[in-house]
Each structure stands twice: as C-alpha cells, then as structure tokens.
Amino acid sequence: MTEQLYSRPGSRPDRRPRLQPNELRAWKAFLNAQASVLRELEADLVGQERLTLAEYDVLVQLALAPRQELRMTDLWEQVRLSRSGITRLVDRLARRGLTGRRPCPTDRRVTYAVLTAAGRERLRRATPTHLQGVRGYFIARLEPDQLERFTRSLEALASR
Amino acid sequence: MTEQLYSRPGSRPDRRPRLQPNELRAWKAFLNAQASVLRELEADLVGQERLTLAEYDVLVQLALAPRQELRMTDLWEQVRLSRSGITRLVDRLARRGLTGRRPCPTDRRVTYAVLTAAGRERLRRATPTHLQGVRGYFIARLEPDQLERFTRSLEALASR
DNA sequence: GGAATAAAGTTGCTCAGTCAACTATTGCAC
DNA sequence: GTGCAATAGTTGACTGAGCAACTTTATTCC
Numbered sequence: 001m002t003e004q005l006y007s008r009p010g011s012r013p014d015r016r017p018r019l020q021p022n023e024l025r026a027w028k029a030f031l032n033a034q035a036s037v038l039r040e041l042e043a044d045l046v047g048q049e050r051l052t053l054a055e056y057d058v059l060v061q062l063a064l065a066p067r068q069e070l071r072m073t074d075l076w077e078q079v080r081l082s083r084s085g086i087t088r089l090v091d092r093l094a095r096r097g098l099t100g101r102r103p104c105p106t107d108r109r110v111t112y113a114v115l116t117a118a119g120r121e122r123l124r125r126a127t128p129t130h131l132q133g134v135r136g137y138f139i140a141r142l143e144p145d146q147l148e149r150f151t152r153s154l155e156a157l158a159s160r
Numbered sequence: 161m162t163e164q165l166y167s168r169p170g171s172r173p174d175r176r177p178r179l180q181p182n183e184l185r186a187w188k189a190f191l192n193a194q195a196s197v198l199r200e201l202e203a204d205l206v207g208q209e210r211l212t213l214a215e216y217d218v219l220v221q222l223a224l225a226p227r228q229e230l231r232m233t234d235l236w237e238q239v240r241l242s243r244s245g246i247t248r249l250v251d252r253l254a255r256r257g258l259t260g261r262r263p264c265p266t267d268r269r270v271t272y273a274v275l276t277a278a279g280r281e282r283l284r285r286a287t288p289t290h291l292q293g294v295r296g297y298f299i300a301r302l303e304p305d306q307l308e309r310f311t312r313s314l315e316a317l318a319s320r
Numbered sequence: 321g322g323a324a325t326a327a328a329g330t331t332g333c334t335c336a337g338t339c340a341a342c343t344a345t346t347g348c349a350c
Numbered sequence: 351g352t353g354c355a356a357t358a359g360t361t362g363a364c365t366g367a368g369c370a371a372c373t374t375t376a377t378t379c380c
Contacts, residue, residue: 019291023299026307029314030298034194035240036318052366072329080195082368087330089366109328109375131179138190139183141316147186149306150313154189156301158196212336232359245337247360252336269345269358326377331370338365346357 041133049126054081056130058089059098059123062115069102069114098122201293209286214241216290218249219258219283222275229262229274258282 019027042053051059061078062068070078076086090113093099098119104110115123142150179187202213211219221238222228230238236246250273253259258279264270275283302310 019294019299022307022311023294026302026311026314027294027298029311029318030197031240033314033317034190034198037190038194040319054366073327076328080191083328084330084369085367091330092366107328107376111329134179134183134187137319138187138317139179142186142313143316146309146313147182149309151182151186151189153302153306153310154186154193156303157193157298158189159200159297214336233357242338243358244339244360248336251360267346267358271359322380324377324379326375328375329373331372333369333371335368336366338363340362342359342361344358344360346355348355349353350351 037137040137041130044129044133045126048129049122051122051126054079054085054089055093056123056126058086058093058113059115059119059126062099062113063120063123067114068120069112071104071110071112073110075113093119197297200297201290204289204293205286208289209282211282211286214239214249215253216283216286218246218253218273219275219279219286222259222273223280223283227274228280229272231264231270231272233270235273253279 038053045051045053045056049056057079058075061075062070065074072083072086072090075090076083079086079089081089090099090101094101096118098116100114100116102112102114104112139147198213205211205213205216209216217239218235221235222230225234232243232246232250235250236243239246239249241249250259250261254261258276260274260276262272262274264272299307
C-alpha cells in the first residue's frame with residue numbers, strides 16, 4: 001500500500017509499470033472513499049431499517065418495475081450480485097414478507113420476484129435514511145462545482 | 161436506484177433531502193466504478209496469484225514494516241478489516257506459509273505477524289499483476305489532467 | 321420432429337467476514 | 351499494592367456471497 005513497492009525511484013529502467021506517487025495517492029483515495037462511504041451508509045441502513053444496501057437496492061428495483069415485479073434474471077442484471085446471490089437475497093426478503101415469488105405462466109422456467117405491500121412500506125420507511133446517507137456521506141462532501149467532472153471520471157472507470 | 165424514488169419532481173415541498181438527477185448520476189457512477197474496478201482487479205489477483213486484495217494488502221504492509229513484522233493491532237489500523245478479520249486473515253496466510261507469528265517478549269498480550277521468505281517471494285511475484293491491474297483498470301481509464309482533481313474529490317469522501 | 325444447445329433458477333459446498341463473548345495481560349488510580 | 355479499566359488477541363456462531371453442478375424448460379438447427 002505504500003511507496004517502495006509501488007515505485008522505486010532511481011532504480012533500473014523497468015518494463016514493469018510502476019505507479020507514480022500521485023497515481024498511488026489516487027488509488028489509495030479510491031479505496032478509502034469506497035470503504036468509508038459504503039460503510040457509513042450501510043451501517044445506518046442496517047441499524048435503522050434492518051436492510052443491507054443490496055436488499056434495499058432489490059426493493060427499489062422492484063418498486064420501479066412495471067407491475068412491481070421482475071424476473072430473477074432481470075433483477076440480476078440490475079443488482080451487482082451473482083445469480084445464486086439473487087436467489088438467496090430474494091429468499092431472505094421473502095422470509096421477511098417483503099417480497100413474494102410468482103411463476104411465469106408463459107415461460108415455466110422463469111420466476112418473478114414481486115414486491116409485497118409490506119415490502120413497499122418498508123422501502124418507503126427506509127428511503128429517507130438512505131437518501132440522508134447518500135447526501136451526508138457523499139454529496140455533501142463534494143464541491144458542487146466538481147460534481148460533474150467527478151461523475152465523468154467515475155463513469156470512465158466502469159468497464160463497458 | 162432510479163428516478164422516481166429519489167426525486168419526485170413537482171411534488172409537495174419537502175423537508176426530506178431528495179437527490180437531483182446529477183447527484184443521482186454521480187452516486188450510481190460511484191457504485192459502479194467501485195464494483196467494476198475492484199472486481200476486475202481482484203479477479204486477476206486471485207486467478208493468477210491466489211491472493212485476495214486484502215491478503216495482498218497485508219503482505220505489502222508487512223513488507224514495508226521495519227523488521228517486516230507488525231503487531232496485529234497495527235495491521236488492523238492499516239487494513240480495512242475488523243480485528244477478528246485480521247486474526248483470521250493472518251491465520252490463513254500462515255497456513256500457506258506466507259506469514260508467521262511471533263510473541264512479543266516485552267508485552268505478552270501482543271503478537272507480531274511476520275512476513276516469511278515465502279511471503280516475500282509471493283508478494284514479489286504478485287506485485288506486477290496487481291500494478292498492471294491498477295494501471296489498466298484505474299489509472300489508464302482516467303484523463304491524466306483530471307487525476308489531481310479526482311483524487312481530491314475522493315479524499316474528501318473519506319471520513320476522518 | 322428430434323437432438324443438441326441455451327437459458328432460468330436453485331442447491332450444496334465453501335469461504336471470508338462480522339459481532340459478541342471471552343481470556344490474558346497491562347496500566348492506572350488512589 | 352490492590353482493584354478496576356483498558357488493551358491485545360482469539361474464538362464461536364452466524365451471515366452473505368461465490369462457484370460449480372444440477373434440474374427443468376425453451377429454442378435452435380438440421
């Protein structure tokens with residue numbers, strides 16, 4: 001994580017790509033920013049609403065979907081999780097009554113995850129907490145006039 | 161994750177802090193950037209060197225320490241992990257012969273984690289992979305003239 | 321239309337991580 | 351110096367995630 005191993009100044013000419021000090025600083029800042037913001041945000045959400053970020057995200061996706069339901073696969077595309085991760089997450093939410101499952105009549109391979117009334121209500125309650133977190137731990141710490149540039153840099157980092 | 165739940169345009173005046181579209185975009189980009197970069201980087205490191213990022217990080221910290229050893233607590237301060245997480249990570253590395261443990265003679269509560277020769281060698285081998293990852297998935301995707309600003313924004317996000 | 325291939329979803333296994341409880345040792349107060 | 355609080359580290363129980371293997375159903379291709 002620190003200097004020597006990343007760039008040895010004055011060492012031999014080197015085919016290995018080493019990191020410059022400012023690059024290293026950027027990298028560290030990137031790691032720290034993620035850890036910091038997500039940790040704080042998730043702590044609030046779990047502490048106050050018993051929802052992890054991933055669970056919250058699934059509820060949001062369902063709430064936004066046409067009939068408040070999504071095929072597992074579509075959910076998988078929206079949420080950063082493996083297929084089995086989705087299965088289990090929806091399981092968990094279902095056990096708590098926040099989602100349900102509905103088989104698709106036309107394609108018997110597919111299952112819809114459905115937002116229940118309780119799920120909708122839970123989402124409604126959790127949303128202010130989450131938004132306050134995003135505002136407080138993310139937006140508020142950024143210079144408003146840097147937001148645009150910052151966003152573009154972040155977007156450049158996401159692979160295709 | 162998408163618009164309606166974050167800001168309802170034209171709804172009643174509202175004490176709840178909602179997100180503006182550009183703020184939402186920034187937030188999404190932040191999440192995606194993290195997921196993307198870490199996933200790619202870690203996949204390389206695990207695939208080629210059987211080391212997770214956290215394990216790599218611990219090896220680096222030890223390599224940089226004075227006698228290539230650190231108290232568990234100091235390690236804990238450097239690496240984003242719980243105390244027991246550190247214990248177990250060092251355990252795992254020790255089982256693979258990459259670290260050792262040494263009791264402190266003056267304070268019998270403390271244990272030093274020590275980098276072994278094998279650990280040093282493994283780190284040496286893994287470093288190019290990691291650096292290529294950081295360069296390829298992070299630095300290379302950023303505009304050089306934005307790096308400084310980007311770093312400052314990231315640093316602003318890390319809580320004290 | 322039948323065989324091969326692909327897609328959707330779940331399950332078993334394992335792993336890495338957390339929290340809370342615990343032991344052991346040291347430092348501090350008075 | 352005794353007693354209490356703080357510090358260092360580990361352990362147990364549990365959780366959330368991934369991968370690989372598997373079942374079932376749909377699609378494609380000849």
